[in-house]
Amino acid sequence: MGRPDHIASLDGLRGLAAAMVVMAHVGLVFPSLATLHLPIMGSEAVGLFFALSGFLMAYLYGAQPVTRGAVLDFLVSRFARIYPVYLAAVVLVMILSMTPGLDYIQPIHSTMDFVRHVVLLGSSGVFWSVPPEIQFYIFFPVLWLCLGQPRRFPGLIAILMALVAVDGLLGLPGPGILLLSKLPYFVFGTVAGRLHVVWRPASHSLLVGLLALLLPLLFMSYRYVLPAIDPDFWGMHSAFASAVIVALVAWQSPLSARIFASSPLRFLGAISFSLYLFHVPAMFLARHTLDGLLPEPVVIPLTFLIAVLAAWFLHVTIEMPARQWLVGLWRKSRLRSGLIQAPAGKGEVPASSRS
Template identity: 30%
Template sequence: MHKISALQAARGLAALAVIAFHSLFINAKYLAGATWLPDMFVFGQTGVDLFFVISGFVMVLASANKFGGRGEVLGFLKGRFLRIYPVYWVYFFAVMLVFLLKPGMVNSSQAGEVSLLNSFLLLPDVNLPLVMVAWSLIHEVWFYLVFALILLLPRRWMPLVFVAWLCAILAASVLYTSPANPYLRVIRHEFSIEFIFGALAGLLYLQVVSGAFQWRLPGALVGLIGVGLLAYALASGTVDGSDVIQSISLQRALIVGGGYTLLLLALALQEFKSQWQVPGVLTSLGDMSYSLYLSHILTLSVCGRLWVAFGSVEGGLVASVVFWAISLPVVIAVGYMSYRFVERPLTQRLSRRRAGRVSAQSVAN
């Protein structure tokens, strides 16, 4: 797999963007009055859009030599399972324990209504999962299942297959409203457009770096167009903080998803061309992005409850500054500790066990 530091850094920045978005709700819940948090933090919601674009890009790069191989599908699904579920289950069981002991502390926004089985398996449901941020993982699981089927096809078919999938989502978005059935809702959701954009960008990147396609557009121009699309989305109110579980606007998927895709493609090609890499602190942030994403709402909720418990109920600008000066470093610290002592050891151990079984099967055969 091609290692691109810009993509890894983008993961970290996407996690920070989501934290910025959720900070608005935490501030409104636990502090009153003025706040230093700007309204533009609403745009941080698009950190999820960025995650989906990165996912499509990375899936293509990670599977560059696996297309058309029937024996690759099971290995791909096992790898994705080990990457997503074990770490997620650590948080699931931790939150479930709280839910069983004090139901009112979990998912209070939906009166504690949650399917534990669907949450455990990351299956679509009419309600949010027990770990609320895991709703985006449900989309990831869907993307992985579709991508596993695509792996069965020859690589030369990939552009056509992804374009056909894109056209199907575009048609469904225009012709049909978001269905009530949670499975159909995920299947036709506009988030698929952003995953497809990322996958197409990944295919183009592979063509360029292999010399099969002569890239003539200046990377700076491509990146500038991407930034321009994102700036337009921010200025025009394309992202307004509304619920994205049911659907997002087609305009948002095309403009925000397209903007992030062009920006990432430009950075990836520039990195390949000049061999530059982003600062290590950003790639480290990307390394811990999954743990940071899973833990941040829980950490902020604990910070908010402690803030209220210690009698800090007065609001205002000063209180907001103090609260976030304490809470944001705690969020990063918890995310890092989760990565360092839970995610990395767990994934490494499971990966070694999987590699050992594969080696044993190869010897036996």
């Protein structure tokens, strides 16, 4: 089976989520804005990222045969996609944290704290969300089995359903860096991705387009528009809503695609992971350099632009080359041949270049 069609609107949704995270941290970089009590939607953005990850893994891999080669190629591809640029961001933050007199705003406090981040157990700044993402990739082959052969593994599916239910009843317990505390976001996204492949919904409905545009607005604002609602974001309610939004945007109704598949949002989507990792250091350094040289109302949008340009530069110089190099090295390695023990070209699945 060939690679599924690329869903351009999901690039735009990822770009929108990345922009939401950046906006959520503007008040951190510019403390004067904190007094305005602007809505902070970083949690909503990360919830969408998690659901997107589950959706895309199911969409790209769910229909593929589950073989040793397929799983190993998947794990290497995902690790190569995430870890090198993540490590570069951790090193940069450590350097900024150690620079005398700089007072970096989201520091890594010690050598041991640095080691925790390197081994994916740290939680400084935005880094907290990377460990559950990696843990989901390790967990995904179990879901992959269930997606590909549901009649063969009814007991496993029942256990997973019970795990998600108990997780929800317990209030998604545990530190945020553990998959258990965010599992429903990934699982609901995975189910939505698999349904998209099986169902292949029609995309020309005006109603679908309206819902795909309006639901994200409600999702991002409901805690502020309806303050009587429990303000805690993380839970089964937002996990389900995240997956529904991703599914509706993936239908690519012409109305919603005009926004989500637009060039600016797709560009932000392409660089979203680098933007997510590096926007705080980039904006902090820009403010530190420009402070006093220009009025703050000018500096604020300028720092956003600098963060985007820095993310694009790191995307093309570190993120993509490192991934391509590591995946290429893996595919040529004797270790892969020995582990897979299959003729070349078998047991492989296509790697997603934009997920």
